[in-house]
Amino acid sequence: MAIWNPWHGCHKISPGCANCYVYRRDESIGKDASIITKTGDYNLPLKKNRQREYKLTAADGVVYACMTSDFFLEEADEWRQDCWDMIRERRDLHFHIITKRIDRFEICKPDDWGEGWDNVTICSTCENQDRTDYRLPILLGLPLKHREVIAEPMLEEIDMEKYLATGLIEHVTCGGESGGVPEEQRKAAVPCQVRPCDFQWIKDVRRQCIRCGVPFTFKQTGAVFIKDGKTYYVKRSFQMSQARKSGYSYIPGMGLANAISYKLPGRDDLFAGLVRSKFRSRFHLSQKDKEYVREKGMDTIRSHAADFVEKRLSAENPENDGKQTPMRGHPVFLAQHACACCCRSCLEKWHHIPAGKELNREEQSYIVDVLMDWIGRETEKRNGRT
């Protein structure tokens, strides 16, 4: 990976900019990040070494452009054409441009852009729902060969599934807000109020990506990370490694999620939680369902449950995930809704079984056991009452 910063400095336009690291870093050395200047690396893609070879080669990997500014910044309007010329000349390199100003792309693109250039990826940021709903329709409507999305710092739960479902977004990255933990903040030249990131939000976008077959990267926890309702302060040096270690990045068909470690809930805790849930606790077997169970016998019902779990839930990315379990028609379907075993999202939320992995034999039999436990309890209830 290479970084090309043709200019430096920016102005804040979005909630995600509040703690912009360019500003923080500049302030710490007494510099004003709102002053926008060309850098010495302005023409880096064309720079050559003594052997008259390009300094940047394809072996350097993707070239990330404008990491200390925004490529589509108004103040850079007169410089951008040079950059497009360099990008055009270096077709052997791939340029990755992250922007909060996707709405300026149309007026900033070069005349010969056509349907897009193969060697350019445009990545739109979207830190909250409002910016997602504003920027992603624009991103999708532009003539681009490669589109990506980054939600960082992620500031709230974001639903971007309808945009991912277009199949036009190649990759999504999520992460919390970087910065220091309280003790690091005390020592920092420019402390900032780091905003928290909840792991639930990350997992939620990840599940949207899985359902749409879009690769997903969990890049960093940020300094203030909430997991299962508990707040963790993650030191700077661990923010990326912790995210990597969690295993929650996803590439379709790679089996990466098999490496995620998780703990199944205890049966008592699980059932106590399900009873507390208004939605889950409203499911019960009808008289007809109970008769069906009695007539078929528990062994047959168990084999039905095993079959449904295998066919509808166990694939890495089950077909129609979220809608694959009917609300009625078989006692096992009711058990699935009552026990939050209806789809991979519910399995992850309630049972901690990560989405994006094929369910192994143990996981499948755990689910079947839970369902049969619930069916057993429901039929006993009938016996108790009559």
Ligand code: SF4
């Ligand atoms: S657009 Fe990017 S570089 Fe510019 S102020 Fe916002 S976060 Fe900083």
Ligand SMILES: [Zn+2]
């Ligand atoms: Zn569900």
